[in-house]
Each structure stands twice: as structure tokens, then as C-alpha cells.
Amino acid sequence: MPHDPGHEKRLAESSVVLPPALPPFGQYVPSVLHDSRLWVGGHFGTRPDGSIHVGRCGQDVSVSVAREAARSAAINLLATVREALGSLDRVVQVAQVYGVVNATPDFTEHTLVIDAASDVLVEVFGEAGRHARLAVGVSSLPANLVLEIQATLVVAP
Amino acid sequence: MPHDPGHEKRLAESSVVLPPALPPFGQYVPSVLHDSRLWVGGHFGTRPDGSIHVGRCGQDVSVSVAREAARSAAINLLATVREALGSLDRVVQVAQVYGVVNATPDFTEHTLVIDAASDVLVEVFGEAGRHARLAVGVSSLPANLVLEIQATLVVAP
């Protein structure tokens, strides 16, 4: 790495506390690292007591609670990134983020919800955290999760 | 770049007119460029008057209008690509396109809709515009968008 990007320092000075990385639900791995790329699978949000954020936006989950789920999902994703890389300082750029929200057909606030995840990435990585994004609503998610966040990162080999 | 791939020339000779690149809805950037890769976030379709294509296929949006939205979304995506690269001639290959259609459960014509976006890419990039693709229907999109198109491109550094 040519220089210190300051990600770990920003994290330590932020309100973000990384939990242990979560094991995946099914027959896959939390992330795959190859050369300068880290592919991170879908991550969900958890509450401070460790329970999983479940429910549907527009039905039994408010935008405010969905934003908490999105922030937590991004933090859980960061825990996976650090476990894969050893240090967040190896992150060169968050390239792409995909946010999927469990929502009723009349729900329209997906952007506001997924912004809470994007905010975490910029809070920790600064300019290197600004990513291309797609946010959509879906009619169902595994185990009735409120949302999932997936990301592709460029990393220092 | 070893040679002129002719993308800008094909664009100039086509019926496609690139509008100004659209700003993103939320806390993200329209695209991320790193080395030989350009990740482009979700793009939606706009009408000639600048209004956004909203509504749901199978409900209040016909396949014909959804195809207009898809064509426009691809053109808006191209505007972002040109802004990021300076020139479309830096595009080596459109690798992957993901098309997400706001649709009722009984809608089945996603392929026909997203083909209108794919057609634009082949029209402008020729063989370099032939991409791998996934097209799905979802129950809701941000701001009730008709559809979103996302892409990953290989580019000349």
C-alpha cells in the first residue's frame, strides 16, 4: 500500500463499532478476495441485542427502523471486509453497492432507506467510500429480512 | 487506446442524442472508474420534457411505454459513461447489464422491455455493446420508477 488512507483511523473516531463478522445463512462465503477485488455477499441488519431486522417496509417496518437496519447491514458488511482484509486500510475504493428492500408495492422511500447504508461507507472510507449504487424493492427476502446490502470493492492486493 | 473503436462516430450517426448526465437521487455517485473498470449505478428513464418515467408494468404502464423508459434509461446511462470517460471511444466492452422492472406479479414481458435498453448499447458500441444480462421484475422501485438499468463496463485506462 503506497500510503495510509486513514480508514481505520476514521473508523476509530466515528460512532461506528464493528461487531464480529456474521456467518452466512447458506452454502456460500461472506466474501471472496482475488487480486485487487473483494466481492461481498448480501448482508442484513441486526439490533444491538443481536436479533435480526425482519419485516416489510410499508407494512410493519417504518422508514426510520429500516434506516437502522440499513446502517447496521453496512456495519456488518464492514466487519466482513475487515475480516477478509485484516485492515480496512486496504480498501482502495467501494465500487458498487446494491441495496434490496423488502417492501410493499406502494413503498417509494428506498433511496432514503439505503442512504443510511451509504452514509456509513462514506463516514468510514471518505471519498473512497463514494460508490455507484442500485436500490430496489422486492416482495420477499430470505427469513423475511428487512433488507440486504451487497458490495464490490477495489482493494490493495 | 490502440485504435478507434468508432463508438462516438456510430453515436453521431445514430438516432441517439445524449442528454446531460443526471445527478443521482441519493448518497452515491453515478459511476465509479478504477483502472479498466467502470461501474455504473442504477439509471432511470426520462421523457423528452425531462419528467421521469414512473408507474408499474401490468398496471398503469404499457410494454410500449416501458420500452421507451428502457431506451431512455440506457441513453441516460450512456451520458454518465461519457461524462466519466470523456469519450465513449474508451469503452472496450459492456460486460454486464442488470435491468429491474417495476411490475405486477402477472407481468411476463421483462425481456421485451429490457431489450430496448440493450438495443441502444449495441447500436452505439457494436459488438463491444453485446453484454451478459439479468432482467427481473420487482414489486416497487424508488419514487415509483418504471425501471432501472445498471451496468459494468471494461474501459481503456
Added chain:
Amino acid sequence: MPHDPGHEKRLAESSVVLPPALPPFGQYVPSVLHDSRLWVGGHFGTRPDGSIHVGRCGQDVSVSVAREAARSAAINLLATVREALGSLDRVVQVAQVYGVVNATPDFTEHTLVIDAASDVLVEVFGEAGRHARLAVGVSSLPANLVLEIQATLVVAP
């Protein structure tokens, strides 16, 4: 390629029989190969008689049948990979898999369904088949497909 990863050998010794690669539904190509990356588009499942798995989980498709569709979709995807690469032995790592399940809002077993696709990849590629994954439910898919599987692979150039 520095050494034989044994993927073709594992395939020959497994219960997996690769069918001919399927042509795409619409205006796109089954996969795009560039340098060390293979982007594979959405693949669906087929029955032994060649018919396509259609229907919706939670409505007219059981988890058991959806798992057959997922397994078949992964096998169809492998057929595309082999056609693109000449040999599966060129696969260095399956990086990312995206599984999309046509499902009712109350369906929650997406993980179990998409695991049947992931299992095929590990069966054939061993450790190189362990991927990051996102699995979601959607309200509709092209032609009422039960599911689609998409993947990004690292390959030997």
C-alpha cells in the same frame, strides 16, 4: 494455467451432466469474457424433457421443485461457462452469485432454494466454487421463470 485445478475431473466423477448451452431469451449474450473475468448473465432451470421451470414459490411451485430448478439453472450456467472457456479447468474462482426467486410476499425459504445452485458450484469447483452470494425474492420474472442465477467468475486468461 499453472496447474490442473481438477474441475473437469470432478465434473466427470459427479452426478452433473452438462447439457448444450442455452441461447439467451433476448438481445444479449450468455456471457462476456475479458482478461481474467467471465460475466455470466441470468440462467434459468430446465426439466429433463427440456421444458422450462416456470411458476412462483409459495404459490404453485414447492421448495423441492424450486431446488430442482436452482440445481438445473446452475448446471445450465456451467454449460455456458464451459462453452465460453473451452474447459471448466480455466475457472480460478467463482466470485459472486446472484439468485433471484419468483416468490409470493410470504415466502421465506430463498436460502434453501438457492443453496441447491451453490451446491453444484462447490461440487464441481471445490474450494474455487465457494462464492459470495445474494439471494432475493421478486414478484415476477421474464416468462414466469421460477428463478434466475447470475455469476461473476475469475478465470485464467
